[in-house]
Amino acid sequence: MHILKNLRRSLLLLSAMLLAGCNTVLMNPSGDIANQQGRLIVVSTVLMLIIIIPVIALTIFFAWRYRQSNKEATYSPDWDHSTQLELAIWAAPLLIIIALGAITWISTHTLDPYQPLRRLDAQRAIPAEAKPLVVEVVALDWKWLFIYPEQGIATVNELAAPVDRPISFKITASSVMNSFFIPALAGQIYAMPGMETKLHAVINKPGEFEGFSANYSGAGFSGMRFKFHGLSNGDFDQWVQKVKAGKDGELTRELYQKKLEVPSEREPVRHYASVDPALYDAILNLCVDRGKMCMKEMMAIDADGGLGKPGAFNVATKQAWQADSLDSPKRKYVTAMCTTEE
Numbered sequence: 001m002h003i004l005k006n007l008r009r010s011l012l013l014l015s016a017m018l019l020a021g022c023n024t025v026l027m028n029p030s031g032d033i034a035n036q037q038g039r040l041i042v043v044s045t046v047l048m049l050i051i052i053i054p055v056i057a058l059t060i061f062f063a064w065r066y067r068q069s070n071k072e073a074t075y076s077p078d079w080d081h082s083t084q085l086e087l088a089i090w091a092a093p094l095l096i097i098i099a100l101g102a103i104t105w106i107s108t109h110t111l112d113p114y115q116p117l118r119r120l121d122a123q124r125a126i127p128a129e130a131k132p133l134v135v136e137v138v139a140l141d142w143k144w145l146f147i148y149p150e151q152g153i154a155t156v157n158e159l160a161a162p163v164d165r166p167i168s169f170k171i172t173a174s175s176v177m178n179s180f181f182i183p184a185l186a187g188q189i190y191a192m193p194g195m196e197t198k199l200h201a202v203i204n205k206p207g208e209f210e211g212f213s214a215n216y217s218g219a220g221f222s223g224m225r226f227k228f229h230g231l232s233n234g235d236f237d238q239w240v241q242k243v244k245a246g247k248d249g250e251l252t253r254e255l256y257q258k259k260l261e262v263p264s265e266r267e268p269v270r271h272y273a274s275v276d277p278a279l280y281d282a283i284l285n286l287c288v289d290r291g292k293m294c295m296k297e298m299m300a301i302d303a304d305g306g307l308g309k310p311g312a313f314n315v316a317t318k319q320a321w322q323a324d325s326l327d328s329p330k331r332k333y334v335t336a337m338c339t340t341e342e
Contacts (some may be wrong), residue, residue: 003127003325013270015198025183026057030205030230033111040107052341067200113189113199117166121204132168132200133161136280139178139191139213144261147251147280153243154251154279155272156186156260162236163206169199174261174286179215182228188214199255203230220265227269246271253279253288261288273288 028039080196099341109115119125123151136147146292147154148173159182161167171180173191181188186201203209251260254278279288287294 024252029184030207030209031182031201032119032187034184035121035204036107036111037187040103044100045101047099051093051096052173057232071302076316085122088234110181111187113161113186113197113198116168117200117202118282120166120202126166130166132166134168134170135159135161137169137180137191138280138283139169139173139180139224140218140260141218142213142224142265143176143267144180144211144213144224144226145260147275148240149277149280150244152274152277153240154272154275155243156272157226157267158229158271159211159226160204160231160236160239162233163203163230165202165233167201167203168293169279170200171197172280175219177215178213178217178224180211181214182209182211185211185228190215191337194284196284203228205236206230218263220263223266224274243271244273246273248272249274251275253290255281256283257288268302 001124027042029035029038045125064070117126136149138145138147142157142159145154146156146159155189164190167185169180169189171189171191172195173193175193177193179188180199182201183209185203186199189199191197207230208232209228211226211228213221217224229239247273248270251274253276256276276282282288282294285294286292287297290336
């Protein structure tokens with residue numbers, strides 16, 4: 001018995017030493033959304049343990065109680081039913097499922113990533129004058145591009161935001177699907193080419209936090225990481241000025257195609273003092289190359305009836321076409337295609 005006690009103490013000490021260096025950021029995040037998600041994990045786990053722990057304990061108890069050598073245990077070979085036992089077996093799991101279902105329903109709507117924030121944290125509402133910081137996120141091979149339209153800057157593999165200011169992320173990808181994830185800030189959300197996902201979050205504590213892709217996307221996936229800085233308002237303004245003084249200059253469409261869209265691994269942090277204001281929209285609509293028609297324009301033409309002869313001259317298309325200005329890109333394109341058909 002003394003040996004077993006020493007072994008148990010040794011195992012507990014070893015476990016504590018192994019876990020001492022772990023960063024339990026999911027359970028102790030710095031953003032309100034991630035904090036609510038962390039509590040949801042704890043509540044769900046506790047509810048499930050209400051069933052798991054008694055089952056494990058009773059399994060051990062029955063194995064010991066009704067072992068072959070215990071002659072005092074009741075032997076009832078013809079026993080097959082107990083109303084009390086049936087109620088316990090079915091009622092407890094049913095109540096747990098109802099509780100988990102209610103929590104899931106409420107949290108799914110409360111923590112909807114597309115839903116604008118309702119609070120800064122549990123004690124503070126969002127001030128009426130608060131304006132969200134908009135950040136346009138592009139998952140590249142294998143790096144991250146962050147565009148700040150309000151500040152007119154862009155960065156690669158570095159993200160920053162003021163503490164206690166709502167952040168509105170618009171997220172897309174250049175080629176394959178990735179997953180945008182900052183554990184300290186909020187849950188992960190996918191980035192897909194030709195589509196835009198959204199995430200609303202807030203960071204409540206200053207600090208440097210890890211961000212990465214949580215979805216395998218090829219050879220350089222393991223190096224697809226970035227630093228997220230939670231800063232005070234003054235420090236954020238200084239960071240913006242630092243980016244504007246960056247040596248990488250202006251991020252144009254041509255530079256994006258030449259430097260960023262091309263796959264590369266473990267890219268260093270880059271600061272672009274200015275950025276083409278239409279770049280994110282062009283990436284989203286797969287038309288960074290100026291010679292390509294944007295996806296939204298294609299869909300608009302399709303919605304008007306398409307470019308075939310019957311479709312191009314149906315009533316809805318003709319009215320929409322006539323409403324365009326004479327030199328609009330859409331009208332020129334439709335005219336050219338219809339002339340080719342003739």
